[in-house]
């Protein structure tokens with residue numbers, strides 16, 4: 452095992468030149484509370500992320516799930532972290548673009564729900580094996596379907612991890628690669644170069660798309676889990692949370708604001724619909740990694756009701772939990 456050393460940044464170190472046809476209009480409103488610091492004016496630093504979802508037609512919006520369609524979270528959190536993997540781009544940026552994390556749609560429904568995370572990096576930046584394993588597939592997705600259609604992820608590398616989890620195989624997938632340096636069936640060791648960043652497939656700007664898939668069918672586009680729950684955060688913290696309505700059901704596509712010890716306001720949207728399922732044990736509907744260890748204040752609006760969680764302790768090097776639940780019943 453290599454020691455994971457990287458410094459998460461909220462904005463990608465490389466600003467993608469990709470400009471979505473729809474200007475991000477994410478302006479979360481925050482209701483001040485008595486203890487709020489007056490200087491904490493929220494400036495959305497949402498950088499357009501390089502995405503593979505193509506150019507949306509202005510009228511089409513991805514529909515949020517009906518809460519009754521989504522898995523009902525259990526009362527407790529079962530939290531056995533499985534942070535087996537190391538950051539995939541040690542020579543560059545391994546922090547996910549914050550505006551298009553796992554399960555998000557980018558600008559509230561404009562783009563396809565995201566099945567992975569995007570790491571903005573210049574073309575040609577080396578990509579390493581994030582865990583020991585065996586290459587299941589290496590090459591173009593023209594012949595083998597990995598996304599919703601062919602030529603979506605371009606050149607891909609898919610590795611089956613050596614370890615299984617809860618009796619299930621675990622895979623990691625890299626998309627939009629420029630060069631593929633391994634072949635199918637080859638064993639890889641954590642840390643070795645397997646590819647370089649590119650923009651093959653549907654990728655308006657070079658970036659690395661990272662997915663984790665769990666279960667018996669690695670070709671299943673919906674067999675994904677949030678990669679931020681699988682990558683060792685070093686000394687930083689990971690927060691996995693639930694946004695619930697008064698009946699205890701997930702609220703999809705809901706913005707959560709976080710203010711942590713570095714005084715940077717982070718925003719994340721809860722998973723939009725069924726195709727980006729939660730972790731089997733945690734059963735979360737949002738995750739933010741790269742948080743400085745310490746305390747965070749969170750807030751969200753659930754059907755018009757402001758729900759806050761103050762002084763949530765986030766521990767470095769592991770996964771912490773939080774629940775934000777509405778009190779007002781909705782029809």
Ligand SMILES: [Zn+2]
Pocket residue numbers: 502503565567568569659660661
């Ligand atoms: Zn992506």
